Amino acid sequence: MTANTSDPHIRLRERLRRVYLLRSSLGLLDWDQQVSLPEGGAELRSEQSALLAELAHQTFVSNETREALEALEETDPAPTSDRAVVARLTRRDYDRAVRLPARFVREKTEHLNRSYHAWTRARADDDFASFAPFLERNLELAREEAGLQGYSKNPYDYHLDQHDPGIDTEKVTVLFGELREPLRELAGAILESQEPADPDLFRGFPVERQEQFARLATAKIGFDYKRGRLDRSVHPFCSGDGRDTRLTTRFFPDNPLDSLFSSLHEAGHGLYCQGLPIEDCATPLGEAVGMAVHESQSRLWENQVGRSRAFWTYFGPLYREHFPEQLRHVPDDALLAAINRVSRNPIRVDSDEVTYNLHIMLRFELERTLFDGNLAVRDLPGEWNRLSQSIVGLEPANDREGVLQDIHWSSGGFGYFPSYTLGNLIAAQLWETAREALPGLEDGFARGEFGPLLEWLLKTIHRHGRRFETDEIVTLATGRPLSTAPLLRYLRERYLAPHADRAKV
Numbered sequence: 001m002t003a004n005t006s007d008p009h010i011r012l013r014e015r016l017r018r019v020y021l022l023r024s025s026l027g028l029l030d031w032d033q034q035v036s037l038p039e040g041g042a043e044l045r046s047e048q049s050a051l052l053a054e055l056a057h058q059t060f061v062s063n064e065t066r067e068a069l070e071a072l073e074e075t076d077p078a079p080t081s082d083r084a085v086v087a088r089l090t091r092r093d094y095d096r097a098v099r100l101p102a103r104f105v106r107e108k109t110e111h112l113n114r115s116y117h118a119w120t121r122a123r124a125d126d127d128f129a130s131f132a133p134f135l136e137r138n139l140e141l142a143r144e145e146a147g148l149q150g151y152s153k154n155p156y157d158y159h160l161d162q163h164d165p166g167i168d169t170e171k172v173t174v175l176f177g178e179l180r181e182p183l184r185e186l187a188g189a190i191l192e193s194q195e196p197a198d199p200d201l202f203r204g205f206p207v208e209r210q211e212q213f214a215r216l217a218t219a220k221i222g223f224d225y226k227r228g229r230l231d232r233s234v235h236p237f238c239s240g241d242g243r244d245t246r247l248t249t250r251f252f253p254d255n256p257l258d259s260l261f262s263s264l265h266e267a268g269h270g271l272y273c274q275g276l277p278i279e280d281c282a283t284p285l286g287e288a289v290g291m292a293v294h295e296s297q298s299r300l301w302e303n304q305v306g307r308s309r310a311f312w313t314y315f316g317p318l319y320r321e322h323f324p325e326q327l328r329h330v331p332d333d334a335l336l337a338a339i340n341r342v343s344r345n346p347i348r349v350d351s352d353e354v355t356y357n358l359h360i361m362l363r364f365e366l367e368r369t370l371f372d373g374n375l376a377v378r379d380l381p382g383e384w385n386r387l388s389q390s391i392v393g394l395e396p397a398n399d400r401e402g403v404l405q406d407i408h409w410s411s412g413g414f415g416y417f418p419s420y421t422l423g424n425l426i427a428a429q430l431w432e433t434a435r436e437a438l439p440g441l442e443d444g445f446a447r448g449e450f451g452p453l454l455e456w457l458l459k460t461i462h463r464h465g466r467r468f469e470t471d472e473i474v475t476l477a478t479g480r481p482l483s484t485a486p487l488l489r490y491l492r493e494r495y496l497a498p499h500a501d502r503a504k505v
Contacts, residue, residue, distance in 0.1 A: 008068055008074075009075075009086065012065070012068040012071075012072050012086065013086070015062070015064055016283050018059050019056055019060045019282070020282035022052055022059060023056045026049060026052040028240075029045060029048055029049050031240070031248075033049075034116075034234065034237065035231045036231075042117045045113060046113035046114055047110070050106045050107075050109040050113070051106070054102050054105055054106040057097060057105040060094065061094065069091060069094060072087045085284065085285060085466075085467050086285060089466055093284075100148055101148075104141075104145070104148070107141075108141050108145070111137055111141065112138065112412050115135070115412070116411055118134045119407065119410030120410075123234075126399055126404070127399075128381050128404055132378060132380075134410070135377050135409055136377045138409060138414075139377065142371075142412060143371070146158040156169055156368055159371075159414045159415030161415075163290055163415050163419050164290040164419055165289070165469045165470060166469040166471055167422065175421075175422070175482075175484060176360075176361050176421065178484045179357060180391070182484075183357055183358060183488075186495070187344075187354050187355050187358075189496065190354060191343070193496075194341065194342060195337065197341060198334075201338050202257060203253070203254045203326075204326060206253065206323075207251040209323060210256050210260070211230075213322045214230065214249060217263065217264065217315060218264065220315075220448060221264070221267060221305070221450045222271055222450060223247075223267045223271060224245075227243055227274060228244070228245035228246065228247060228270055229245075229247065230248070230249065230263065232251065233248035233250065234407070235250075236248050236249045236265070237266065237407075238269035240273060241273055241276070242273050242274045242286075243281070245270045247266040247269075247270050248266065249262045249263045250262065257339065258349070258350060262349065264302045264305075265302040266298065268298030268300060271457070272294055272297040272461070275454075275458045275462030276462055276463075276465055277463060277465060284466040285467065289465075289466055289468065289469070289473050290469075290470055291416060291423070292418075292423045292426060293426060293474075295419050295422070295423025295424070295426075296425075296427040296461075298423070299424050299427045300427035300457075303353045303424075303427070304428070305445065305450070305453070307494075308445060309336060310443065310445035310446040311445050312332070313445070313446040314447065340352070340494070340495065342354045342495065344392060344393045344394045346392070346396040346402065346405075347401060348405065348406065349405075354491055355393075356420075356424070357420075360417050363406075365391075366380065366383060367417065370414075381399050384396075422470070425484060425487050426474055426482065427487075429474060429480075429482065429487075430460070430461075430477060431490060432478070432490070433460075433478040433479070434453060438452050441453060460476075470482075
């Protein structure tokens with residue numbers, strides 16, 4: 001019971017809380033599906049998830065929700081007040097949701113659950129043909145949804161905007177166009193200047209100790225394990241909210257950096273979740289701006305912080321305590337150089353931060369062409385390989401390393417990939433601003449002090465929830481519109497400065 005059910009703001013928040021509880025329960029089912037669901041439970045999970053998705057949808061588009069929203073809108077709250085923000089953003093979400101029939105929501109959820117399991121089998125077997133029919137249906141559903149929303153002529157724009165409000169194909173094309181050649185040139189210069197890799201440097205790192213160190217590092221930067229946990233999955237991810245934040249990673253004995261940096265990455269997402277206003281968790285005021293801003297938080301902690309010399313000044317001795325035999329003959333500078341090594345890698349999540357965005361440009365080109373109707377799903381592996389050679393600089397050895405490597409298309413996540421590079425751009429711009437605002441920031445990292453940066457992010461990003469769109473919050477936080485320049489400055493400073501006498505870009 002509420003204190004005043006005649007208040008339309010309270011009535012609307014009650015309705016939104018019911019939707020939130022259903023959706024968060026659906027999120028837990030999805031987490032379980034990727035972490036611990038037995039193979040035999042896949043079909044039942046599809047039905048369970050579809051029912052919850054349908055119930056959440058029906059609750060949101062119900063007459064009760066509409067009436068509460070209309071009543072709040074009629075009160076004409078001050079334009080910048082919390083009430084006005086909740087009304088404006090809920091109206092946007094409601095109008096989109098009401099255009100989707102319950103039948104469509106259930107069918108899509110059921111199919112995406114089956115598609116995920118088809119992808120995991122296809123990836124393990126390097127068998128794209130078995131996954132292709134599922135992907136074709138995912139694409140049909142994505143086009144149908146865009147059409148229902150009035151985006152029949154530009155369906156890809158709908159999916160971009162779903163992930164990052166205010167972002168469209170034209171904006172992504174312009175930003176990626178500014179980045180592509182400078183990144184390719186930068187990668188080439190670094191590859192020419194760096195020392196040869198030691199192929200045996202990261203071999204035989206016990207998984208149990210990797211997990212211990214990942215928990216230690218993520219807790220030290222601020223992730224609250226009283227409100228979260230870290231588990232294992234095929235593809236690392238973060239889900240939940242500030243009271244129950246689920247991180248996952250994966251571990252390989254001969255690739256310990258994969259687990260460490262994926263853990264820092266997902267913890268960055270988790271810190272954002274835990275920093276959003278808990279009291280508003282069921283409303284837009286307690287939700288993330290979009291995935292580009294979300295990725296800016298994860299990429300900043302993974303890269304600007306996690307790959308810095310200051311970070312390893314503090315964590316290097318602790319890393320050696322966990323792996324004394326493996327690192328006995330590895331000097332500190334050699335360890336840091338290996339951590340920041342640039343290479344041409346077919347796997348996106350294993351790529352360094354210089355070449356990573358080239359992987360995203362590859363996926364953006366493929367998604368755009370798929371939605372334009374100029375690329376058939378059956379031809380996707382060949383086109384992937386061709387563009388990989390053209391953009392990234394190498395061709396994958398098989399489809400497991402190529403078109404099957406990412407989970408996103410199996411779960412209908414079209415339009416998500418650009419968020420990673422947009423997130424990198426935002427992270428670099430935030431990093432530049434934070435270094436100006438917090439003198440001695442990196443000196444603090446060397447002493448194990450990460451709280452000042454987290455507090456700054458809480459104030460500039462987290463506390464606003466969804467109040468602002470992507471471009472708006474970047475300008476608010478940094479004082480200037482989103483630009484490619486800070487990322488290029490950051491990468492040149494970190495990767496070229498140590499070899500300035502040997503490489504020029």
